[in-house]
Amino acid sequence: MTLEISPPVAWHVTHWCDDSYSQGAYSALLPGGDIALRRLLSTPVDGRLFLAGEAFNHDHSAMTHSAWDSGLRAAAAVTDTSARKVIVIGAGFAGLAAASTLQALGLDVQVLEARDRIGGRVHTAALGGHAVDVGAAWLQQYERNPLARRAEQLNLQRRTTDFSQPLAAAWDGPLPDINLAYEQLRQSIDRSQPLALSIERYLGNLTTANRRAAAFAVDANLILEAGLPLTQLSAQVLDEEGVGHGDQFLPQGYRQLLDDAAYGLNIHLNHPVQQISWDGQGVQINGVAADACICTVPVPVLKQLCFTPALPAAYRQALESFTMGRLEKVVLQFERRWWPASGDGYLRWYDAPPNWGEWLDLTDALGTPLIAGLIAGDAVERHFAAKTDEQIAMEACAKLAAWACAIKRNNEL
Numbered sequence: 001m002t003l004e005i006s007p008p009v010a011w012h013v014t015h016w017c018d019d020s021y022s023q024g025a026y027s028a029l030l031p032g033g034d035i036a037l038r039r040l041l042s043t044p045v046d047g048r049l050f051l052a053g054e055a056f057n058h059d060h061s062a063m064t065h066s067a068w069d070s071g072l073r074a075a076a077a078v079t080d081t082s083a084r085k086v087i088v089i090g091a092g093f094a095g096l097a098a099a100s101t102l103q104a105l106g107l108d109v110q111v112l113e114a115r116d117r118i119g120g121r122v123h124t125a126a127l128g129g130h131a132v133d134v135g136a137a138w139l140q141q142y143e144r145n146p147l148a149r150r151a152e153q154l155n156l157q158r159r160t161t162d163f164s165q166p167l168a169a170a171w172d173g174p175l176p177d178i179n180l181a182y183e184q185l186r187q188s189i190d191r192s193q194p195l196a197l198s199i200e201r202y203l204g205n206l207t208t209a210n211r212r213a214a215a216f217a218v219d220a221n222l223i224l225e226a227g228l229p230l231t232q233l234s235a236q237v238l239d240e241e242g243v244g245h246g247d248q249f250l251p252q253g254y255r256q257l258l259d260d261a262a263y264g265l266n267i268h269l270n271h272p273v274q275q276i277s278w279d280g281q282g283v284q285i286n287g288v289a290a291d292a293c294i295c296t297v298p299v300p301v302l303k304q305l306c307f308t309p310a311l312p313a314a315y316r317q318a319l320e321s322f323t324m325g326r327l328e329k330v331v332l333q334f335e336r337r338w339w340p341a342s343g344d345g346y347l348r349w350y351d352a353p354p355n356w357g358e359w360l361d362l363t364d365a366l367g368t369p370l371i372a373g374l375i376a377g378d379a380v381e382r383h384f385a386a387k388t389d390e391q392i393a394m395e396a397c398a399k400l401a402a403w404a405c406a407i408k409r410n411n412e413l
């Protein structure tokens, strides 16, 4: 196989971390933070304020259906009150689930959305006339995902990704057994110590070859997954369910599910909320009075909102235990596919320091040479700071080329 690498003809680079209405990709608990905090924060405040969103789902967080389920839960809590008029802040999946449920029950619901579009951290952008998800892409935990059930009902085109079978390469030689290295690490790590320290000690006791494999496993399974450096992760992540093997994405985009959920709702775009006044009688937001408010903004935005009176101290304290994972995407469009094709389009690149570690080749799904890369944690800062989108896209393309050369080299061995 010869590689005639050509530069992309178009690209889309995301900036979720700098976006004032997301300030990151998804919530994470800082070391010491307990999952019970997610439950506490989803408890209604005085029967008037209801917090919802992916962060406030104690069963599963960080995913689109976490947001959806949390919105349903908030709506159910509102129906336990006498509220008839409700303001929902945010038109992401949490806000849309809450608003559509309450409206279907006959309540008067208004959705206030800061952006000029619905969807929040779900955004199907257009690149070269093709729909591409530049926020969430996969329907995760597929078998128990209500959005997956809706996608099936709507008969939306879907594609499965097998995360356990990537077409993978490492920068410095043959690929080690990353899964085995991760399993060994999980079994051996001292969970009573801070995760970063335990991992440093663990790596220090390994042979050079095993250390290399374990370091790649840490980059792929912990840092890229959570979007955070080890110092901000608790040992609990070692026991959390990782990405699933039956996850599916929608080649025509998540937008189809958003439009379905938003159908018939009273959504006011370009309506950022800064202040929420509330008391035992009701709420007042952007000059509108209502009986209750369901607020679905991401955690960092929530911390910046001005509540009058302030949220109860336990809530404010609980919010301090949260941070946001950092994850960005680049989508590159080419005139032709010059990189090796893989079964379902899932690629992994193990580099040091880590960079664009995960790719989804959409060429077969869309019928045009398009590929999406993911970068996470500290690597975002390293690769984004003081760069234009064009520079970021060209550097990502260079990493894709390095991966392709490594695959070629491995095949020739």
Ligand SMILES: Cc1cc2nc3c(=O)[nH]c(=O)nc-3n(C[C@H](O)[C@H](O)[C@H](O)COP(=O)(O)OP(=O)(O)OC[C@H]3O[C@@H](n4cnc5c(N)ncnc54)[C@H](O)[C@@H]3O)c2cc1C
Pocket: 014, 016, 020, 021, 022, 024, 025, 026, 052, 053, 054, 055, 061, 062, 063, 064, 065, 066, 067, 089, 090, 091, 092, 093, 094, 095, 112, 113, 114, 115, 118, 119, 120, 121, 122, 134, 135, 136, 137, 138, 139, 140, 271, 272, 273, 274, 296, 297, 298, 301, 327, 328, 329
């Ligand atoms: C790059 C990336 C990849 C991801 N990949 C996946 C994936 O493959 N699968 C998956 O399941 N999940 C994925 N996620 C996570 C998923 O997108 C989120 O967990 C989910 O969309 C969050 O929904 P939400 O309704 O809780 O919040 P949001 O979608 O953030 O919705 C909140 C809404 O509130 C609005 N808002 C914010 N501030 C204000 C304000 N002051 N006034 C009014 N409105 C405001 C926002 O504009 C937004 O529309 C990914 C996220 C990112 C960023």
